[in-house]
Amino acid sequence: MDRLRDLAQAHNLIVIEDCAHAVEGEYHGQPLGTLGDFGCFSFYVTKNVTCGEGGMIIARNEEHIQRIKRLALHGLSQDAWQRFSDRGYKHYQVTECGYKYNMMDLQAAIGIHQLARIEDSWLRRQRLWDRYQKALSSLPLTRPAEPDPETRHALHLYTVLVDAERTGLTRDTVLEKLHDRNIGAGVHYLSLPEHPYYQERYGWEPDDWPQAKRIGRQTLSLPLSPKLHDSDQDDIIGALQEFCASA
Ligand SMILES: Cc1ncc(COP(=O)(O)O)c(C=O)c1O
Known part of the structure; x- marks a missing residue:
């Protein structure tokens, strides 16, 4: 800035x-x-x-x-x-x-x-974030970078990168497997040239921006609601450990 x-x-x-x-x-x-x-x-x-x-x-x-x-x-x-x-x-x-x-x-x-609970919700997400960072460090996933000093990260989305060459599974396979266990994960976001409108209107192709394409195809957002219990998070971590071990 x-x-x-x-x-x-x-x-x-x-x-x-x-x-x-x-x-x-x-x-x-x-x-x-x-x-x-x-x-x-x-x-x-x-x-x-x-x-x-x-x-x-x-x-x-x-x-x-x-x-x-x-x-x-x-x-x-x-x-x-x-x-x-x-x-x-x-x-x-x-x-x-x-x-x-x-x-x-x-x-x-x-x-x-909701303004009154912003701070408590942030503190809860910080705890969940730190638990993910520790628990996932031994898995072949790319975790979020630590925030720069003198900044406060809003901790809105906890995103990992799933590289099929490292994990043996594509991001979409991990998404489906999580979904099968009632774990709601998401994608933020596919790169813009993946969408038909931009391809048709501007002639863009995903390969024109290879890094955006790669991140869009590998990124996976794990649940990070302040309402998530530690035991729910343990289930998510356990599922990821299992998927990686059996890949
Ligand atoms: C970075 C960013 N900017 C803007 C928006 C759009 O916000 P809104 O839907 O309120 O227009 C989003 C939506 O998720 C976003 O992720």
Whole structure:
């Protein structure tokens, strides 16, 4: 981020941080999302704070914040709470061409109560993370790198790489075997050129980006919910040990 900020400053660029997974993340003691000009967070259903759908943008400049609010609601100068107040009806004006990107107040009401448990959930995931790191160290899987010093990893996804040449099993075989034992693992993510849209629209092929292709085909996200019990995690670790031993 230091280097990105220097680059942005030198060329008068705006920095927009994608913090979709990183509510808890920090860089040199500063929360992620506050390092650039804008920080974007996702509250989609798979995230650590969720409203079912929706998200949040933070910005450091009041003018930007007001513009984001207008753009999110059709470019209107006043939202419904301001139009229908106790002080009577107020006309709004369409000041620019906006979007229908407003999150419902009902969704916000669901999300706001989760703020109190962010830290406890993170601490629980940290314990699960450390247990995975230790238990899987003897298996032929590539584990996540340790976070850089002076950073706080949000610990949103615990991903390993399954290289068929090392494990004797493909990632998709491991996925299926886990699924057969009712263990819900996932993939984050296949590289973009694996998808028909990008192939058809742009002529991209997975081989054009061999590292992205390799990671997309090897990556496997293991369960990391704060609701996971140690005994559930033991089952997952035991299953992986068994698959690797019998491959
Ligand atoms: C890194 C990253 N950015 C953005 C998004 C999109 O978030 P949303 O679905 O809230 O638009 C995701 C979704 O998982 C993501 O992983």
